[in-house]
Amino acid sequence: MLTRVKVLAATGATALVGGLLALGAPAPAQAAVPDTIPLKVTNNSGRGDPLYIYDLGTSLATGQQGWADANGTFHPWPAGGNPPTPAPDASIPGPAAGQSETIRIPKFSGRIYFSYGQKLVFKLTTGGLVQPAVQNPSDPNRDILFNWSEYTLNDSGLWLNSTQVDMFSAPYAVGVQRADGSVSSTGHLKAGGYSAVFNALRTQPGGWGGLIQTRSDGTVLRALSPGHALETGALPNSVMDDYVNRVWQKYATTTLTVTPFTDQPNTKYYGRVSGNVMNFTNGSGAVVTSFQKPDADSIFGCHKLLDAPNDAVRGPISRTLCAGFNRSTLLVNPDQPDTTTANFYQDAVTNHYARIIHAQMADGKAYAFPFDDVGNHESLVHDSSPQQAYLTLDPLG
Structure with a gap:
């Protein structure tokens, strides 16, 4: 089973680079994953400005944070400072419009950034890398058109996804070639x-x-995720209150049944509201975890009052609640998770950012909030014996 761990976006402080953690049995010896695999970057953007690629993350061989060059060689970050000091230039020149270039990526848990026209600004604190936080108007990357993909490559294979968890910006697709040649x-x-x-x-x-951010010349750069829009004041903190209040009212007299594991249909938890708390019990009636009434930030970020530790009980229940709130399925179905897309985003109070993005994806899949993988609606490719990875940069309009 794959558990997606939310990437913490930098908010003027140190942020951990890493998108996916693959949990499970090691790959068979005969399917050993090499230390690096090729990543083919294709520039179909139609843009004439320079393209820059970055492979940043945590080395799974050493546990150090750093960057990889075009050959897949890992370079640990030097010590940072306070105030933050400039990071070494980790950029890799990308292909021109209409062309492709192949680099190699090592066993990492990290991000592949790409930017148009300008190099990204990265700095180092004493705690590690400071990543772009464009919800902050003073962030040096605020006026740069850029985006990133998340990946983990380890002995069990490759997990590579496109993500809109933090923002929707320059479009791209990801891919993997399997041992049989299929992609x-x-x-x-x-x-x-x-x-x-x-x-x-x-x-x-x-x-x-x-949510939309533009440059001074009018160029549309991105749409912030609603969680970041709360930080900027673009959305009111009360944006989800009406829906939350209706959910709390419903489950004061009705039981919410959560079956968090598709391969464990007999593992069920039962939620009932008492005051501002939703208590979950197991089949024996013992309370296993409780949730305070969540606010919009907790819902959009799947954190704080909806924290999801990587455990066997609270985390799986929380991610199910998070998906139900963002997709607004909790009122139409007391059995969660609801994976029937016909029920998604039907309430007037919902995560409209996620709704709109999913509606415009060719296959309907996206990572528009941290646990969008509940029910397998995420934009993820995975293979245990990857021959090649792909990053395809698409036109902007």
Whole structure:
């Protein structure tokens, strides 16, 4: 089973680089994954400005944070400072529009950044790498068009995803070539989907157009995730209150049944609300965990009051609740998780950012909030014996 661990976005402090942690049995010896694999980067953006690629993360061989060059050689970050000091230039020149370039990626848990026109600014504190935090208007990367993919490559294989957990920006798709030569890919938008996302946000009542960030020349750069929009004040903190209140009212008299594991259908937990607390019991009636009434930040970030530790009880229940709140399925189905997409985002109070992005994906899959993988609706490719990975940069409109 794959458990996705949310990447903590930098907010002016040190942030851990790492998108995916693959948990499970080691790969068979005959399917050993090499120390590096090729990553083919194809620039279909149609843009004429320079492209820069970065492979940043935590080495699974040494446990150190650092970067990899085009050959897949790992370089640990030097010591940082306070205030933060400039990081070494880890950029790799990317292919021109209409061309491809192949680099190698090592066994990492990390991110592959790409930027158009300008190199990204990375700095180091005494605790490690400071990543871009463009919800902060003074972030030096605020006016750069960039995006990133998340991956883990280890002895059990490759997990590579496209992500909108922090923002929706320059479009791209990811892929993996399997041992039999077949290729699996995800992340492409529908034709016209890039502009359609921004247009839909602009016309969505309630301040959702405030998620969009533009440059002074009018260039649209990105849409922040709603959690970051709460930080900037673009969305009010009360944006999810009406839905939460209705959920709390319903489950004061009705039982919410959570079956968090598809391969363990007999493992069930039962939630009932008492005051501001939802208590979950097991089949014996013992309380196993409790949740305070969540606010919008907890819901959009799947953290704080909906914290999800990597354990066997609270974490799985929390991720199920998180998906139910973001997709607004908790009122229409007392058995969760609800993986019937017809029920997703049907309430007027919902995560409209996630709704709009999923609607414009060619295969319907995205990582629009941290536990969008509940029910396998995430934009992820995985293979235990990857021959090659792919990063395809798509047109912006």
